[in-house]
Amino acid sequence: MLERLRIWVKRFIEPIALGAAKIGLTPNVVSVLGFFTALVSAYLVVRGNLIFAAIFVIISGFLDVLDGAIARVTGRVTKFGGFLDSLLDRYSDVVILSSIIYTSLCPLFW
Known part of the structure; x- marks a missing residue:
């Protein structure tokens, strides 16, 4: 099952x-760039814009998947x-x- 998913992701991500x-x-x-998008996402969470925060998390x-794919296809691992x-x-x-x-969307101690 996971191998099929890995093959599908590879076919999708390699051309990109x-x-x-x-x-x-x-x-x-x-x-x-992936880290900076995570920072933007965190900022959006604090500002209460959860939809855009979720988009930036995605x-x-x-980008986290893409960086490894670029390394592999260019031989720069x-x-x-x-x-x-x-x-x-x-x-x-x-x-x-x-x-x-911080925003108490999920308290540290439940």
Whole structure:
């Protein structure tokens, strides 16, 4: 089941990754863009605009998938890139979850 999903995602994302690479986007730049979209999402949560916040979370997730795909299709897979991607993913999680807790949408202690 998961293998079929992985194949479908690969077929969908690889052409986008090739196009992104052709316009000069590097995997690390896309990782940073994903983090900034997470920051925008957190800001929108705090401002109470949950629909747009959700849209930016989805964009951030898409960029997270795209950065690895760009690295693979261009042969630019590096340990640093993997570390940066993982680090920014965790920072994104913390920022978004902190904004949800800050606004009491989900209290820290239930």
